[in-house]
Amino acid sequence: MQRYFLEEIYQPDEQIILSGEAFHHIVRVMRMTPKDQVYLVFKDQLAIRAEIIEINEDAVYLIEIEKEQTQKELPNTITIASGYPKGDKLDWIVQKGTELGAYAFIGFPAKTSIVKWDTKKRKKRQERLKKIAQEAAEQSHRQVAPQVELLENQQAFLECFSSYDVVLVAYEESAKQGELANLAKVFKELAVGKRILAVFGPEGGFTLEEIEVFIEKGGILCGLGPRILRTETAPLYLLSVASYQWELDH
Amino acid sequence: MQRYFLEEIYQPDEQIILSGEAFHHIVRVMRMTPKDQVYLVFKDQLAIRAEIIEINEDAVYLIEIEKEQTQKELPNTITIASGYPKGDKLDWIVQKGTELGAYAFIGFPAKTSIVKWDTKKRKKRQERLKKIAQEAAEQSHRQVAPQVELLENQQAFLECFSSYDVVLVAYEESAKQGELANLAKVFKELAVGKRILAVFGPEGGFTLEEIEVFIEKGGILCGLGPRILRTETAPLYLLSVASYQWELDH
Numbered sequence: 001m002q003r004y005f006l007e008e009i010y011q012p013d014e015q016i017i018l019s020g021e022a023f024h025h026i027v028r029v030m031r032m033t034p035k036d037q038v039y040l041v042f043k044d045q046l047a048i049r050a051e052i053i054e055i056n057e058d059a060v061y062l063i064e065i066e067k068e069q070t071q072k073e074l075p076n077t078i079t080i081a082s083g084y085p086k087g088d089k090l091d092w093i094v095q096k097g098t099e100l101g102a103y104a105f106i107g108f109p110a111k112t113s114i115v116k117w118d119t120k121k122r123k124k125r126q127e128r129l130k131k132i133a134q135e136a137a138e139q140s141h142r143q144v145a146p147q148v149e150l151l152e153n154q155q156a157f158l159e160c161f162s163s164y165d166v167v168l169v170a171y172e173e174s175a176k177q178g179e180l181a182n183l184a185k186v187f188k189e190l191a192v193g194k195r196i197l198a199v200f201g202p203e204g205g206f207t208l209e210e211i212e213v214f215i216e217k218g219g220i221l222c223g224l225g226p227r228i229l230r231t232e233t234a235p236l237y238l239l240s241v242a243s244y245q246w247e248l249d250h
Numbered sequence: 251m252q253r254y255f256l257e258e259i260y261q262p263d264e265q266i267i268l269s270g271e272a273f274h275h276i277v278r279v280m281r282m283t284p285k286d287q288v289y290l291v292f293k294d295q296l297a298i299r300a301e302i303i304e305i306n307e308d309a310v311y312l313i314e315i316e317k318e319q320t321q322k323e324l325p326n327t328i329t330i331a332s333g334y335p336k337g338d339k340l341d342w343i344v345q346k347g348t349e350l351g352a353y354a355f356i357g358f359p360a361k362t363s364i365v366k367w368d369t370k371k372r373k374k375r376q377e378r379l380k381k382i383a384q385e386a387a388e389q390s391h392r393q394v395a396p397q398v399e400l401l402e403n404q405q406a407f408l409e410c411f412s413s414y415d416v417v418l419v420a421y422e423e424s425a426k427q428g429e430l431a432n433l434a435k436v437f438k439e440l441a442v443g444k445r446i447l448a449v450f451g452p453e454g455g456f457t458l459e460e461i462e463v464f465i466e467k468g469g470i471l472c473g474l475g476p477r478i479l480r481t482e483t484a485p486l487y488l489l490s491v492a493s494y495q496w497e498l499d500h
Contacts, residue, residue, distance in 0.1 A: 070476050071476060072476050072477055096480075096483055096486075099477060099478075099479050099480060099483050100477070100479070100483065100487065101475070101477055139478065139480070140477045140478045140479065140480075141477060141478050142477060180497060180498045181498065183494075183498055184494065184498045184499040223498075224493075224498075225351070225493040225494075225497050225498060226320050226321060226322050226497060227322055227349060227350070227351055227390045227391060227392060227493075228349075228389065228390045228391050229349050229350070229390065230346075230349060230389070230390075233346055233349050233350065233486075236346075236483070236486050236487075236490065237350065237486075237490040237493070240486065240487040240490035240491055240494075241490055241491055241493075241494035241498075243474075243475040243477075243487070243491075244433075244434065244475075244490075244491035244494060244495070245494070247430060247475050247476060248430045248431065248433055248434045248473075248474075248475060248491075249434045
């Protein structure tokens with residue numbers, strides 16, 4: 001069943017009126033008619049199954065059938081921060097990361113990042129990634145469509161650390177030195193409702209200087225197992241094991 | 251450091267002589283010279299760091315410096331079986347699955363699989379996937395280069411079930427019905443050295459009939475969390491959480 005993310009807060013007992021992009025998709029693309037049903041996800045993460053009761057020139061009218069029962073979001077939010085990787089790897093990280101439950105994505109220029117975008121190109125890229133996140137969120141039945149923010153410099157990135165309860169830094173050298181306990185320790189000890197920032201380097205990894213600054217800012221270094229994971233694979237590992245620890249392991 | 255998978259069993263205290271493809275790569279592609287070092291992985295999964303002592307017209311001579319210390323392989327083997335998906339998704343499953351520690355890959359025609367390959371095309375595809383697995387194994391510092399087998403029919407697939415200690419079947423309907431405990435239960439109770447077959451459907455999923463046959467053959471249905479994962483994402487989830495359970499969670 002189709003899934004639409006709305007900008008409004010949920011209001012109980014009201015008829016829902018959709019216009020604009022959702023109207024266009026329901027009526028012109030999907031060619032739905034009265035009695036067809038869709039999922040609607042409100043800004044406050046509440047999702048309902050709704051039935052179309054009327055369609056006119058520029059709006060679709062729906063009524064609520066029932067609230068969606070299953071909790072689809074991780075109990076703690078994980079924001080994935082990637083040092084700009086090469087090519088279209090960020091597309092993959094955002095698509096797959098959204099499926100696996102990421103709350104938001106941040107891109108930032110790491111010391112070894114090769115891509116250089118001017119403001120215009122960066123904004124364009126950001127819009128494209130938002131669209132990928134939205135589509136993946138619909139497809140994977142999320143209750144949140146992740147935000148995507150591409151930052152201009154590392155200063156802006158470091159400033160955002162204080163908005164999180166925990167900052168994890170995936171560090172290959174940790175894995176090489178046999179550090180394999182930090183991730184499980186953090187995930188197990190965390191209460192519910194915390195905000196996690198998980199930081200990943202580009203292909204060339206982080207410099208020692210970057211790692212030192214991350215630690216100074218409160219970052220916890222962690223290894224992701226004994227195999228070397230590519231820059232686009234590591235975030236998927238972290239999100240998968242968060243789901244396992246918090247959603248499956250009872 | 252470059253990593254080469256050899257067909258030989260490890261022989262202690264001997265000079266190693268490489269010819270053929272490894273010779274070509276070391277001398278012509280990487281342009282290495284005496285005193286350069288490489289990792290060599292033998293058929294019995296033992297890996298050493300070796301130094302080049304001489305290069306002649308058609309062979310490279312190396313001596314062992316030290317054995318690789320870290321265990322890079324999962325303590326139980328996981329073979330990923332995918333009902334043939336569309337496009338180049340199998341390439342991705344093999345590349346990323348190899349990074350995440352898969353022991354082998356099997357492809358088979360599921361009822362809802364759309365691709366139809368004749369024997370020639372299938373064999374060609376199999377060779378290509380083996381190459382992808384080998385390259386990913388080198389890059390992620392594995393001690394095993396995964397085998398890839400593309401099967402002609404579902405009968406051949408079902409016959410292989412008996413070669414495994416545990417058969418897990420990822421089933422979306424399990425997740426929808428809130429089944430979230432089986433995977434963790436199996437992973438936690440497993441002794442070391444077991445062979446696991448993990449079965450994933452194509453985009454259209456498995457039919458009820460297929461699921462019944464899998465169960466009859468001993469398959470255990472399991473959900474992979476509350477979000478709907480794409481056919482190429484689900485195997486990566488399973489491999490990541492296996493690593494977390496067996497390698498990180500002490």
